[in-house]
Amino acid sequence: MAATWYPIIDESKCVNCNACADFCTHGVYTKGDSAPKVSSPDNCVEFCRGCSKICPTEAISYFGDH
Numbered sequence: 001m002a003a004t005w006y007p008i009i010d011e012s013k014c015v016n017c018n019a020c021a022d023f024c025t026h027g028v029y030t031k032g033d034s035a036p037k038v039s040s041p042d043n044c045v046e047f048c049r050g051c052s053k054i055c056p057t058e059a060i061s062y063f064g065d066h
């Protein structure tokens with residue numbers, strides 16, 4: 001779907017709460033040891049900002065967001 005739009009996690013801000021991974025229903029993330037991994041960026045829905053809205057530390061930005 002959207003290879004031009006996908007989340008980027010700033011691992012210096014991420015507290016690995018997994019809220020983003022639990023929230024996203026498109027399988028974009030897999031859980032990781034220090035932060036979720038953006039393992040399937042092509043599954044991300046263009047202009048969806050759902051995961052950044054629920055991130056408690058504002059660690060998520062988007063490739064393709066200008």
Ligand code: SF4
Nearest residue numbers: 024028044045048051
């Ligand atoms: S922007 Fe939407 S579709 Fe993309 S990873 Fe976040 S919640 Fe999932």
Ligand code: SF4
Nearest residue numbers: 014015017018020055
């Ligand atoms: S919601 Fe934010 S702080 Fe929590 S795991 Fe995702 S990027 Fe990290």
